[in-house]
Amino acid sequence: MDDIDRLLLTRLAADGRAPYAELGKAVGLSLSATKRRVDRLVAEGTIRGFTALLDPAAAGWALSASVELFTTGTVAADRMRRDLAAMPEVVSAHSVSGAADTLLRVVAADAQHLERVISRVRDLPYVQRTSTVLLLSDLLTRPAPLSPDRAPT
Amino acid sequence: MDDIDRLLLTRLAADGRAPYAELGKAVGLSLSATKRRVDRLVAEGTIRGFTALLDPAAAGWALSASVELFTTGTVAADRMRRDLAAMPEVVSAHSVSGAADTLLRVVAADAQHLERVISRVRDLPYVQRTSTVLLLSDLLTRPAPLSPDRAPT
DNA sequence: GTTGAAATGACCCCCTA
DNA sequence: TAGGGGGTCATTTCAAC
Numbered sequence: 001m002d003d004i005d006r007l008l009l010t011r012l013a014a015d016g017r018a019p020y021a022e023l024g025k026a027v028g029l030s031l032s033a034t035k036r037r038v039d040r041l042v043a044e045g046t047i048r049g050f051t052a053l054l055d056p057a058a059a060g061w062a063l064s065a066s067v068e069l070f071t072t073g074t075v076a077a078d079r080m081r082r083d084l085a086a087m088p089e090v091v092s093a094h095s096v097s098g099a100a101d102t103l104l105r106v107v108a109a110d111a112q113h114l115e116r117v118i119s120r121v122r123d124l125p126y127v128q129r130t131s132t133v134l135l136l137s138d139l140l141t142r143p144a145p146l147s148p149d150r151a152p153t
Numbered sequence: 154m155d156d157i158d159r160l161l162l163t164r165l166a167a168d169g170r171a172p173y174a175e176l177g178k179a180v181g182l183s184l185s186a187t188k189r190r191v192d193r194l195v196a197e198g199t200i201r202g203f204t205a206l207l208d209p210a211a212a213g214w215a216l217s218a219s220v221e222l223f224t225t226g227t228v229a230a231d232r233m234r235r236d237l238a239a240m241p242e243v244v245s246a247h248s249v250s251g252a253a254d255t256l257l258r259v260v261a262a263d264a265q266h267l268e269r270v271i272s273r274v275r276d277l278p279y280v281q282r283t284s285t286v287l288l289l290s291d292l293l294t295r296p297a298p299l300s301p302d303r304a305p306t
Numbered sequence: 307g308t309t310g311a312a313a314t315g316a317c318c319c320c321c322t323a
Numbered sequence: 324t325a326g327g328g329g330g331t332c333a334t335t336t337c338a339a340c
Contacts, residue, residue: 009207014204016204017169019311020312032315032329035313035314044211045211046207047205047206049169050170051167051296052162052169053201053204053296060301064247084292091295091297093293094217094292097286097287102292133253133256135256136248138245139237139247140238143204143244144212144244145241147212147213147262148241172337184337
């Protein structure tokens with residue numbers, strides 16, 4: 001991981017479809033050296049993949065919510081991961097500090113749909129209760145940049 | 154927006170670098186018809202862009218947190234958007250239902266960095282107080298799929 | 307469809323440990 | 324002298340007209 005890698009990551013985060021020749025010009029490498037770098041970054045897991053950023057409304061998601069989970073006793077993380085991964089509306093899940101045990105981000109087509117999703121979460125045997133806040137207007141949503149201490153010089 | 158568009162979106166969400174020829178084969182269109190579709194989806198804003206998904210740890214983000222903001226009186230959304238957008242560590246911001254007014258997702262290189270970021274947020278003149286929960290282990294993080302009622306048949 | 311551009315993989319070179 | 328990283332070239336694949 002050197003400055004060239006960091007610059008490639010910055011560029012690819014801004015434009016995931018940038019051609020290798022263009023990336024190469026930006027970092028001062030040939031096309032094939034650039035492709036080798038990118039391939040390595042993918043193989044190492046530094047780049048987890050490439051995706052199109054979709055407008056949530058166009059994708060059919062009118063509503064999203066942040067859902068806190070309060071669970072009973074100890075739950076195997078793998079079990080919970082599997083259960084939550086089975087619900088496509090759950091887009092992220094983290095264990096958290098504080099009173100709640102787990103924090104979910106969920107999307108839904110409408111209020112009824114959201115209600116059904118939360119029901120299914122609440123019906124997981126190890127979930128005691130949930131607390132939901134609706135995400136109203138979207139002020140800001142963007143991919144994380146590179147950390148300043150990793151920014152290319 | 155028809156089934157072909159929806160299938161294209163599904164494919165591009167899964168692989169943002171997929172060549173048009175491959176996408177075209179999947180949807181039964183020629184390369185150029187496929188490119189026209191994708192260009193239109195980008196122009197319409199359905200596709201907001203293409204990006205590389207980076208491993209947060211590799212990007213230098215060891216910590217992330219969910220931060221509730223309690224604000225004084227009415228704050229212009231644009232003002233808040235601008236203020237928050239100026240902090241690269243703030244990756245999302247939504248106004249929310251419930252006691253808090255705004256919910257942020259922030260990333261930080263370490264605990265000191267997180268503390269500085271929260272300080273800067275708290276120092277915004279219209280922010281009364283904040284409430285932070287640390288995101289510990291990452292159970293699940295993935296892009297939102299298409300809503301079932303929009304899924305290609 | 308044809309033609310230029312891009313990506314891929316094979317091969318060799320250089321530097322360094 | 325083995326391995327990492329880079330360049331060049333030939334071939335295949337992709338994209339623009």
